[in-house]
């Protein structure tokens with residue numbers, strides 16, 4: 001998908017801010033994602049040129065760090081922690097429940113763009129496991145009923161989580 005004129009202008013300004021900074025590629029990619037919600041693939045040629053890298057090298061960085069996305073985020077993003085402390089407190093059963101309730105894979109996105117599931121590996125809330133992030137907000141000591149309630153808010157048409 002091509003960039004809008006506004007996106008091109010913002011990316012150009014961010015590239016200008018970061019291209020002379022040592023190790024500036026990662027801060028630039030974070031800045032682009034912070035502003036646009038994702039790093040559009042169409043931006044990689046200009047970024048690569050600015051940093052004297054190949055497009056493949058820029059794409060390699062983007063794919064290595066799983067938090068980068070190449071498409072706009074879904075309306076709701078639910079990130080269930082799958083690391084050890086949460087696993088020991090039942091996150092696998094919650095993951096199964098999520099898959100069953102949404103019909104999505106662990107890293108799936110609904111066709112209408114309403115909900116995206118993404119695993120995460122430790123939210124720093126191990127003492128309150130199992131934990132998840134919903135639209136950036138931490139929810140801890142999650143049980144099946146709490147998960148269902150959070151999901152219901154996401155799945156309702158226009159529902160706010």
Ligand code: FES
Nearest residue numbers: 081086123125126
């Ligand atoms: S292991 Fe889940 S919050 Fe740390």
